[in-house]
Amino acid sequence: MSAYTLDCPPDDCGTCGALPSGFVRLRYFYGKRLNVSDFVDEQRYHAGKLRFHNQHLHGAGVLCGLRSALFAPGETVLRVTKGAALDSCGREIIVGYDQCIDVAAWYANYRAAQLAVDPAWTPVLDGDLLRLCVTIRFRECTSGLEPAPRDPCACDATGSDYGRVREEFELQLQLHDDALTHAPPPLAPARAKLDPIAGGALGGGDLAAKVRDLLLVGCPVPTDDGWLVLACFGAKLDPTRAKVIEIDELEAQATMLYSSALIEDLLLRDVGANLEAGALAASGPEVQALAFTPGGANDQLVIGLTSAVVGPTATGATYELRRLDPATGWQAPGTAPTATYVASPPGLAVTLPAGFFAADQLYRLAIISAEATPIVDDQLRPLRPLRPSFHFKIVNDGGALALRPAPYAEVTP
Numbered sequence: 001m002s003a004y005t006l007d008c009p010p011d012d013c014g015t016c017g018a019l020p021s022g023f024v025r026l027r028y029f030y031g032k033r034l035n036v037s038d039f040v041d042e043q044r045y046h047a048g049k050l051r052f053h054n055q056h057l058h059g060a061g062v063l064c065g066l067r068s069a070l071f072a073p074g075e076t077v078l079r080v081t082k083g084a085a086l087d088s089c090g091r092e093i094i095v096g097y098d099q100c101i102d103v104a105a106w107y108a109n110y111r112a113a114q115l116a117v118d119p120a121w122t123p124v125l126d127g128d129l130l131r132l133c134v135t136i137r138f139r140e141c142t143s144g145l146e147p148a149p150r151d152p153c154a155c156d157a158t159g160s161d162y163g164r165v166r167e168e169f170e171l172q173l174q175l176h177d178d179a180l181t182h183a184p185p186p187l188a189p190a191r192a193k194l195d196p197i198a199g200g201a202l203g204g205g206d207l208a209a210k211v212r213d214l215l216l217v218g219c220p221v222p223t224d225d226g227w228l229v230l231a232c233f234g235a236k237l238d239p240t241r242a243k244v245i246e247i248d249e250l251e252a253q254a255t256m257l258y259s260s261a262l263i264e265d266l267l268l269r270d271v272g273a274n275l276e277a278g279a280l281a282a283s284g285p286e287v288q289a290l291a292f293t294p295g296g297a298n299d300q301l302v303i304g305l306t307s308a309v310v311g312p313t314a315t316g317a318t319y320e321l322r323r324l325d326p327a328t329g330w331q332a333p334g335t336a337p338t339a340t341y342v343a344s345p346p347g348l349a350v351t352l353p354a355g356f357f358a359a360d361q362l363y364r365l366a367i368i369s370a371e372a373t374p375i376v377d378d379q380l381r382p383l384r385p386l387r388p389s390f391h392f393k394i395v396n397d398g399g400a401l402a403l404r405p406a407p408y409a410e411v412t413p
Contacts, residue, residue, distance in 0.1 A: 020048065020052065023045060023048060023049060023052075024041070024045065025041075025042070025045045026038060026041060026042050026045070050090070051089060051090030051091055052090060053090065054086050054090030054091070054092070055086075055088070055089060055090030056090075056219065058086055058090075058257055059086070059184060059255075059257060060085075060086055060087055060088040060184040060228060060255065060257075061085060061086065061184060061228070061254060061255035061256055061257040062083060062084075062085045062228070062230070062254040062255065062256050062257065063083070063084045063085055063086065063257050063259075064083050064084055065081050065082050065083015065084060065095070066080060066081060066082075066083035066084075066085060066095060066136070066230050066254065067080070067081045067083070067231075067252070068080050068134050068230055068231035068233075068250065068252065069081075069250070070247055070250065071100060074246075075247075076102065076103045076104040076235075076244050076245070076246065076247055077100055077101065077102050077103065077104075078100065078101045078103060078134065078233075078247065078250075079098055079099070079100055080095070080098065080099045080100075080101065080134060080136075080171060080230065081098050082095050082096055082097050082098055082099075083095055085136065085228055085254075085257075086257060087137060087138050087226045087227075087228060088184060088225075088226060089138070089226055091138040091167075091226070092138075092167070093136060093137070093138050093169050093228070094167070094169070095136070095169055095171075099171055101134065101171065101173060103132070103173065103235055103244050103247060104243060104244040104245075106173050107130070107235060107237075107243065107244045108243060111123070111242070122241060123237070123241055125237070125241075126234065128236055128237070129234030129235060129236055129248060129249070130234065130235040130236075130237060130244075131175070131176030131177075131232065131233075131234055131235075132173050132174065132175060132176060132179075132232065132233060132234075132235055133173070133174050133175075133176055133179035133180070133229050133230075133231065133232040133233075133253065134171070134172075134173060134229070134230045134231045134232075134233075135171075135172050135173075135174050135179050135182065135227045135228060135229050135230065136169055136170065136171050136172070136227070136228050136230055137169065137170050137172075137225070137226040137227045137228065138167070138168075138169060138170075138226055139167075139168045139169055139170045140165055140166065140167050140168065141165070141166050141168060142162035142164070142165055142166075143162060143164045143165070143166045144162055144163045144164035145160050145161070145162055145163070146160060146161060146162070146163040147159060147160055148160050148161035174227075176232055179227070179229050179232065180229065182225055182227035182228070182229055184228075184255045187220070188215060188219060188220040189211065189214030189215055189217065190214075190220075193214055194211070194214065228254065228255075229253045229254065230252070230253065230254045231250060231251060231252050231253055231254070232250075232251055232253050233247055233248065233249055233250040233251065234247075234248040234249045235247060235248075236248050284307070284377060284379075284381030284382065284383075284384060285305050285306055285307045285308065285309050285346070285375075285377050285381065285383050285384070286305065286306045286307075286383070286384045286385075287303060287304070287305060287306075287383065287384070287385065287388045288304040288305055288306050289303075289304040290302070290303055290304070290365070290390050290392065290403065290405065291304065291403065292357075292392075292394070292401070292402065292403035294354070294357065294400065294401045295354075296354065297353060297354055298351050298352065298353055298354055299351070299352060299353075299354050299356070299357050300349055300350065300351045301321075301337075301349075301350040301351075301365060301403075302342075302347050302348070302349050302350075303347055303348040303349075303350065303367075303388070303390075304345065304346075304347045305345075305346040305347055305348070305383070306346075307346060307377065308343065308346045308377060308378075309341070309346065309375055309376060309377050309383055310375075310376055310377060310378055311341035311343070312341075313369075313373065313374065313375045313376055314339065314341045314348055314375050314383075315339050315340065315341055316369070316373060317339070317367050317368060317369040317375055318367075318368040318369070319337050319338075319339045319350050319365065319366075319367055319368075320332075320364075320365070320366045320368060321333060321337050321350070321352065321356070321363065321364070321365050322363065322364045323356065323361055323362070323363050324361070324362040324363070324364070330364075333352050333353075333356040334353075334356075335352055335353050336352075337350045337351060337352040338350070338351050338352070339351075348367075350365065357394050357401055358394060358401075359394055359395055359396040359401060360393070360394070360395065360396070361393070361394050362391070362392075362393050363391075363392055363393070363394065364389060364390065364391050364392075365389065365390045365392075366387070366388070366389040366390075367387070367388045367389070368387070374386070390405070391405070392404060392405050393405075
């Protein structure tokens with residue numbers, strides 16, 4: 001068995017990675033003469049708008065299905081279940097029926113082609129496994145042959161043409177290193193620039209404003225090869241490396257796209273079930289920044305807040321401080337930190353005896369409050385984020401200890 005694929009060119013509407021110069025739709029009027037180019041433009045307008053929406057609002061990945069698994073235990077045939085996906089160009093990939101890939105047959109053909117070019121060829125293995133990935137991409141093909149006026153200047157004298165375009169897919173095995181070059185569209189803003197401001201816990205300022213500033217930099221430019229990686233696995237070869245005898249370490253690799261309904265449900269399960277109707281109202285207190293003050297018998301971490309909270313609700317929470325040791329894992333200080341509430345400017349001062357902080361060490365501070373007794377202001381609005389945590393590094397800055405927030409390097413928009 002083999003995968004159902006179509007040997008036809010991909011959509012030729014142009015490079016999908018770049019922003020369009022604009023969209024143009026037909027304007028109709030009585031007596032307007034319509035020809036083939038008008039109808040083609042009409043279709044391209046609607047298809048282009050939908051693909052632009054998919055590409056920039058949803059990204060690329062699997063919507064549902066398309067799971068890769070062994071067809072049967074002990075066989076070398078993979079089953080890819082029916083499903084749907086969006087590629088990096090915003091095109092829908094619909095697989096209406098389960099597909100099968102005979103890995104042994106694929107390898108036999110691949111090996112024969114390589115030996116025809118280089119008789120001394122041998123596969124590059126990882127241990128005793130040939131690393132492969134299952135990939136898929138959008139394809140469209142003409143179909144439905146129909147009678148058509150014959151062009152007297154053309155070489156084709158049949159007087160027919162294709163009257164339909166089928167939107168299909170191509171399923172293919174690729175070498176692992178080749179498959180991993182087909183990356184999904186980059187996040188906008190890029191993850192490396194988003195990480196330092198994630199959660200709004202460090203650096204001060206409003207999180208939404210920071211994300212907006214990063215988005216204003218520009219739109220992401222995805223690759224336009226259209227391939228999506230569904231799963232990767234190892235193909236175990238016989239001692240002569242002439243055939244595949246077993247499939248091993250099959251692991252899903254697909255980027256999943258969540259529907260807005262699913263995202264809403266997950267968010268409500270996380271924060272909505274235990275909050276009153278107005279608990280997430282705007283202008284409530286938020287964690288704004290983390291500062292470090294070394295010196296004397298005690299060291300102090302100061303958590304800045306955007307507005308005041310009820311002091312006892314803050315000091316009643318648990319403040320857990322840990323240092324990460326690469327050899328032994330998390331280490332706690334010998335003395336538990338204590339927290340006091342500072343009214344002006346509003347903040348939480350976490351104090352512990354000197355000696356726990358050292359240069360070039362990684363730390364984590366977490367604020368843990370009971371579900372029934374959260375940190376709130378005098379209007380019962382909870383401190384956000386609901387479970388604040390800080391990852392940071394202590395560095396030597398001109399002979400004095402200083403704090404550097406994760407990811408421990410300056411990142412500029």
